[in-house]
Amino acid sequence: MIRLQGISREFLVGDQAIKAIKDIDLSLDAGEYVAIMGPSGSGKSTLLNVIGLLDRPTAGTYLLTAQDVTQLSDNEIAQVRQTKIGFVFQFFHLVPRLTAAENIALPMTLAGIPPAQRRERVTEVLESIGLSERAHHRPDQLSGGQRQRVAIARATVMNPSVILADEPTGNLDSKSGQDVLRILELLNEQGIMLLVVTHDPEIGARARRRIRIVDGAIESDIQQ
Amino acid sequence: MTIRDVIAFTIRALQGFWVRTMLMLTAMAIGVAAVVMLTALGEGARRFVAEQFSALGTNLLIVLPGRSETTGGPPPLLGETPRDLTLDDALELKRIPGVRRVAPVSLGNAEVSVGARNRDVLIVGTSGDYQHIRQLNISQGRFLETPDPRRMFPECVIGAEVRKQMFGIQAALGQWLRLGDRRCRVVGILGTEQHSLGVSMDEIVLVPVSLALAMFNKESLFRVLVEARSRDRLTQTKDAILNVIRSRHEGEDDVTVIAQDAVLATFDKILRALTYAVAGIAAIALAVAGVLIMNIMLIAVTQRTAEIGLLKAIGAPPRQITLLFLSEAATLSMSGAVMGWMIGEFGAWVMAQAYPDVPIGAPAWAVLAALGVALATGVLFGILPAMRAAQLDPVTALSRR
Ligand SMILES: Nc1ncnc2c1ncn2[C@@H]1O[C@H](COP(=O)(O)OP(=O)(O)OP(=O)(O)O)[C@@H](O)[C@H]1O
Ligand SMILES: [Mg+2]
Numbered sequence: 001m002i003r004l005q006g007i008s009r010e011f012l013v014g015d016q017a018i019k020a021i022k023d024i025d026l027s028l029d030a031g032e033y034v035a036i037m038g039p040s041g042s043g044k045s046t047l048l049n050v051i052g053l054l055d056r057p058t059a060g061t062y063l064l065t066a067q068d069v070t071q072l073s074d075n076e077i078a079q080v081r082q083t084k085i086g087f088v089f090q091f092f093h094l095v096p097r098l099t100a101a102e103n104i105a106l107p108m109t110l111a112g113i114p115p116a117q118r119r120e121r122v123t124e125v126l127e128s129i130g131l132s133e134r135a136h137h138r139p140d141q142l143s144g145g146q147r148q149r150v151a152i153a154r155a156t157v158m159n160p161s162v163i164l165a166d167e168p169t170g171n172l173d174s175k176s177g178q179d180v181l182r183i184l185e186l187l188n189e190q191g192i193m194l195l196v197v198t199h200d201p202e203i204g205a206r207a208r209r210r211i212r213i214v215d216g217a218i219e220s221d222i223q224q
Numbered sequence: 225m226t227i228r229d230v231i232a233f234t235i236r237a238l239q240g241f242w243v244r245t246m247l248m249l250t251a252m253a254i255g256v257a258a259v260v261m262l263t264a265l266g267e268g269a270r271r272f273v274a275e276q277f278s279a280l281g282t283n284l285l286i287v288l289p290g291r292s293e294t295t296g297g298p299p300p301l302l303g304e305t306p307r308d309l310t311l312d313d314a315l316e317l318k319r320i321p322g323v324r325r326v327a328p329v330s331l332g333n334a335e336v337s338v339g340a341r342n343r344d345v346l347i348v349g350t351s352g353d354y355q356h357i358r359q360l361n362i363s364q365g366r367f368l369e370t371p372d373p374r375r376m377f378p379e380c381v382i383g384a385e386v387r388k389q390m391f392g393i394q395a396a397l398g399q400w401l402r403l404g405d406r407r408c409r410v411v412g413i414l415g416t417e418q419h420s421l422g423v424s425m426d427e428i429v430l431v432p433v434s435l436a437l438a439m440f441n442k443e444s445l446f447r448v449l450v451e452a453r454s455r456d457r458l459t460q461t462k463d464a465i466l467n468v469i470r471s472r473h474e475g476e477d478d479v480t481v482i483a484q485d486a487v488l489a490t491f492d493k494i495l496r497a498l499t500y501a502v503a504g505i506a507a508i509a510l511a512v513a514g515v516l517i518m519n520i521m522l523i524a525v526t527q528r529t530a531e532i533g534l535l536k537a538i539g540a541p542p543r544q545i546t547l548l549f550l551s552e553a554a555t556l557s558m559s560g561a562v563m564g565w566m567i568g569e570f571g572a573w574v575m576a577q578a579y580p581d582v583p584i585g586a587p588a589w590a591v592l593a594a595l596g597v598a599l600a601t602g603v604l605f606g607i608l609p610a611m612r613a614a615q616l617d618p619v620t621a622l623s624r625r
Contacts, residue, residue, distance in 0.1 A: 049619050052537070054536075054537055054622075074541065074542055075543070078536070078539050078542075079541070081539045082538065083539070087537045087538070093530055093531075093534045093537075093622060095531055095534070097236055097237070097240030098236060102236075106538060107538040107539055109225060109229045110225050110535070111539065112226055112229075114226075
């Protein structure tokens with residue numbers, strides 16, 4: 001479903017070009033559970049951002065469901081992100097003034113989906129993350145683990161085919177980290193492709209496929 | 225994103241940053257209130273003057289000594305006086321067929337005294353026709369009777385306030401009054417609360433014109449008021465007046481004849497220009513509010529960088545983010561403007577209570593212009609911050625906590 005061919009991403013710092021990822025070839029199929037690991041600064045986040053269309057590669061081709069997405073305009077890319085990709089971030093990134101339910105509904109609101117349909121879907125998703133009673137709480141009234149669950153609910157509300165999580169447990173204690181991971185894995189069991197960037201070998205070991213990146217290149221790609 | 229959702233999102237954002245919201249609302253409100261209040265005042269002054277003039281009747285001609293050199297332009301209200309406009313000139317005008325009444329006017333200040341009481345008042349020297357031309361009411365006695373205005377008949381008509389101050393509760397009619405170095409008998413008292421061009425008639429003393437000229441030691445009249453028989457013959461009458469004066473002044477055109485309408489038009493023009501000027505100055509406050517909105521929206525974009533990054537990550541295209549931020553700026557400026565409008569109308573109402581004679585009220589054009597300019601500045605100055613938000617790189621926006 002995802003096919004990267006010769007993907008590189010260079011950053012210009014002053015007049016010096018830094019290659020965050022170099023010439024990456026990678027194929028990911030629908031429904032896979034992949035952990036991306038590697039030392040700090042090796043390019044894991046950059047790779048994830050390129051896959052999530054938040055960032056554009058400086059070289060290479062990227063086919064998403066057989067469509068070359070490197071050629072798309074900003075508006076078309078936004079459209080693809082909206083319908084196919086869900087993001088979960090280390091720092092949750094919830095809108096502080098909106099309630100949990102409103103945060104979860106935000107992608108649907110942006111997409112122009114009518115309120116009745118939104119409410120129905122949000123109730124459903126809230127139930128699946130076990131936060132039905134917290135629907136009308138604002139983020140500052142929730143614990144870290146609850147916030148991350150709300151963020152996951154937001155990532156899934158549009159029924160994406162891929163969920164990209166960059167250190168989703170990085171800001172959580174191990175107990176809430178386990179809960180969050182469990183929810184992500186449940187989504188994966190329903191057929192959504194799951195990509196998790198992590199430092200934690202224990203978490204990495206739970207994935208069926210483990211990719212290790214060093215210095216912007218794939219060092220190993222182990223499939224169980 | 226539907227319009228209702230955009231509005232809901234905007235309102236939540238405005239509530240979420242209420243200090244900033246109040247600040248911007250206040251700035252906009254001050255600007256709009258200033259425009260509304262100042263134009264209400266200017267327009268009130270203009271309408272007040274117009275009403276005063278139309279109360280005087282429209283077939284009035286005013287003869288002023290001195291020639292207006294400029295053709296076109298406003299007639300001189302205070303001209304130079306190269307040659308006297310004498311009482312004889314004025315009396316001659318009465319013989320023109322189109323003229324019904326002629327009131328020569330001489331003005332000056334003098335001290336009036338009765339016994340130990342004294343004060344300075346405005347002395348108006350004129351003839352019996354003045355009463356009809358200026359539509360004055362007499363509350364007691366009669367007006368000046370001047371079969372021959374050249375005779376210095378020692379009589380006077382006094383305003384209500386002068387009567388009160390000089391005679392208190394005593395009867396004034398028939399009493400003698402000292403006017404400067406002369407004496408005259410009070411033959412009439414004016415009714416109260418009469419105005420002529422905004423000057424109160426309560427505090428004047430009317431005397432025969434020849435007496436006033438003698439008191440002030442003058443040859444020339446201040447002006448001559450001429451009432452034409454009909455409005456249609458105003459121009460003809462005006463030409464006739466000029467001819468008569470020219471023949472009496474050795475062929476020189478050294479007086480100016482203006483119609484009441486022309487004076488009104490001039491005042492109207494001046495006051496209108498003044499209204500535009502104050503509206504323009506007040507509009508600067510609006511522009512300042514616009515700059516403030518831009519500044520605060522730019523700060524908002526910086527503050528909400530992560531939020532913008534997130535919106536992009538979950539699929540908002542650049543133009544949607546532009547729309548959201550523009551909507552915030554527009555909502556702010558519009559609500560501020562409506563608030564300012566209400567404050568301005570209230571201020572105008574308070575002023576109207578304080579000056580009940582003046583018809584104070586903001587004209588519709590000023591209100592519409594103020595609201596329009598407020599919305600336009602809000603949107604215009606909102607564009608730059610909104611575009612900046614739309615162009616943020618989502619990765620950098622999200623990497624900042
Ligand atoms: N915007 C940028 N400008 C310049 N260099 C950048 C930028 N973003 C990333 N880099 C560089 O690219 C390299 C890879 O960064 P990246 O964030 O992908 O690492 P990472 O593997 O996610 O590290 P960590 O585990 O610490 O999150 C680093 O050397 C980093 O300095
Ligand atoms: Mg990273």
